[in-house]
Amino acid sequence: MVLVEKTVEILRKCPLCDSCLGRQFALLGKGVTNSARGRALKLIAVMELHQRHLSGDEQARKCLEELAGNGVVFAATILGKEVTERGCFICRGLMSRLDELARQALPELEQHEYSTFLVGVKMHGDYVEREDKLRAEFQLEYGESIKGEFTREVGKRLAALTGKKADLEKPDMIIIFNLVENRVEITPMPLFIAGRYRKLVRGIPQARWICTECGGRGCERCNWSGKMYPTSVEELIAEPILRAAKGLEAKFHGAGREDVDVRVLGNGRPFVVEVKCPRIRQLDLEELAKTINQHAKGLVEVTGLKYGDRKLVRRLKLMSERSPKKYRAVIEVEGPVSHEDLRKLEEYFKDRVIEQYTPRRVLHRRADKLRRKKVYEVEVKPIGERMFEALIKCQGGLYVKELISGDEGRTTPSFSEMLGRSARCIELDVVEVGGEV
Numbered sequence: 001m002v003l004v005e006k007t008v009e010i011l012r013k014c015p016l017c018d019s020c021l022g023r024q025f026a027l028l029g030k031g032v033t034n035s036a037r038g039r040a041l042k043l044i045a046v047m048e049l050h051q052r053h054l055s056g057d058e059q060a061r062k063c064l065e066e067l068a069g070n071g072v073v074f075a076a077t078i079l080g081k082e083v084t085e086r087g088c089f090i091c092r093g094l095m096s097r098l099d100e101l102a103r104q105a106l107p108e109l110e111q112h113e114y115s116t117f118l119v120g121v122k123m124h125g126d127y128v129e130r131e132d133k134l135r136a137e138f139q140l141e142y143g144e145s146i147k148g149e150f151t152r153e154v155g156k157r158l159a160a161l162t163g164k165k166a167d168l169e170k171p172d173m174i175i176i177f178n179l180v181e182n183r184v185e186i187t188p189m190p191l192f193i194a195g196r197y198r199k200l201v202r203g204i205p206q207a208r209w210i211c212t213e214c215g216g217r218g219c220e221r222c223n224w225s226g227k228m229y230p231t232s233v234e235e236l237i238a239e240p241i242l243r244a245a246k247g248l249e250a251k252f253h254g255a256g257r258e259d260v261d262v263r264v265l266g267n268g269r270p271f272v273v274e275v276k277c278p279r280i281r282q283l284d285l286e287e288l289a290k291t292i293n294q295h296a297k298g299l300v301e302v303t304g305l306k307y308g309d310r311k312l313v314r315r316l317k318l319m320s321e322r323s324p325k326k327y328r329a330v331i332e333v334e335g336p337v338s339h340e341d342l343r344k345l346e347e348y349f350k351d352r353v354i355e356q357y358t359p360r361r362v363l364h365r366r367a368d369k370l371r372r373k374k375v376y377e378v379e380v381k382p383i384g385e386r387m388f389e390a391l392i393k394c395q396g397g398l399y400v401k402e403l404i405s406g407d408e409g410r411t412t413p414s415f416s417e418m419l420g421r422s423a424r425c426i427e428l429d430v431v432e433v434g435g436e437v
């Protein structure tokens with residue numbers, strides 16, 4: 001059926017605004033709005049009927065009358081009579097309020113810094129139901145959804161009003177028009193800042209550690225701080241970032257973690273800080289690094305701050321498992337060790353697979369399971385008769401203290417096992433973490 005006949009057929013039965021009519025043919029013709037499509041269809045339909053009417057076609061006159069009340073004002077002009085217009089069957093006037101609705105989002109949007117946004121809509125199901133009913137009745141197959149048109153058109157208006165860009169992939173801001181509750185919901189997407197940290201002293205946990213005695217309420221043991229340690233890598237890095245971005249909450253993600261008594265030196269460990277609901281997104285990252293480093297007063301140091309995204313957080317987890325790490329350990333042995341012992345140790349642990357059950361010291365919070373991790377290389381240097389230093393390059397996720405002690409046979413082979421004497425790690429530093437952020 002030709003478009004014009006279809007249009008007349010629909011409009012005789014159903015009052016539709018320009019947008020809702022045009023939307024039923026949205027896939028036909030490009031570069032025009034549905035409103036322009038609808039208006040064009042109505043105009044052509046009316047011109048066609050007018051022509052037939054002028055040549056004496058009574059049926060055409062009747063059609064014009066029907067259309068006049070169903071959203072086609074210019075049909076009424078031809079007939080020279082007043083008609084009471086019926087509201088649009090599908091949108092009930094919604095599509096004529098787009099400018100007004102877009103403006104409703106402005107006051108809150110102005111409080112945020114952002115460059116891109118994505119528009120969404122929550123509307124009553126009956127809009128879609130009415131549209132579906134119309135499409136089924138008139139076998140319309142070139143339409144798009146009312147939600148699709150609404151979000152695109154409101155997005156265009158917002159872009160014009162704010163000078164910001166719509167972005168479907170990675171928006172800074174999500175703007176939901178909740179038509180059910182008649183409000184606009186604005187959610188800034190999290191901001192991700194990545195970098196590497198060095199932990200220059202022992203005695204600081206990576207994550208904030210809630211006091212096990214009081215569960216964070218504050219007690220004598222924790223000196224009423226609610227924490228086991230006064231500070232943590234997390235607090236020292238995430239708090240200044242949170243303040244700078246004026247967000248609600250900050251989450252710290254590290255590529256693996258070190259024990260409280262282990263330093264992180266060398267190139268440092270990759271991390272990402274995720275700031276929820278940031279008001280500021282354009283940060284001077286160099287300045288921010290300085291602030292963090294000054295505030296951390298030689299405890300922790302960050303380098304190479306840059307912007308990241310959610311994917312990076314996932315990559316960080318994989319990185320901690322897969323990337324090689326290098327440790328420096330100071331080891332004390334029960335009884336003297338010879339140069340020959342140490343040379344054998346180096347040789348033996350070249351590309352050696354270690355079988356390791358969850359260390360006893362973390363069993364209370366981790367499931368007991370067997371890991372197989374590789375030691376790539378061990379380089380040793382004697383310090384005294386019963387002490388030596390080892391540079392250990394291994395796969396991420398290996399428990400190094402247990403590689404040395406053997407953890408009562410739960411890690412095998414181990415340094416203790418190889419030396420035939422109990423060995424113990426008395427100092428440990430991470431000196432290299434592989435992987436890029």
Ligand SMILES: [Zn+2]
Nearest residue numbers: 017020088091
């Ligand atoms: Zn409508």
Ligand SMILES: [Zn+2]
Nearest residue numbers: 211214219222
């Ligand atoms: Zn406490």
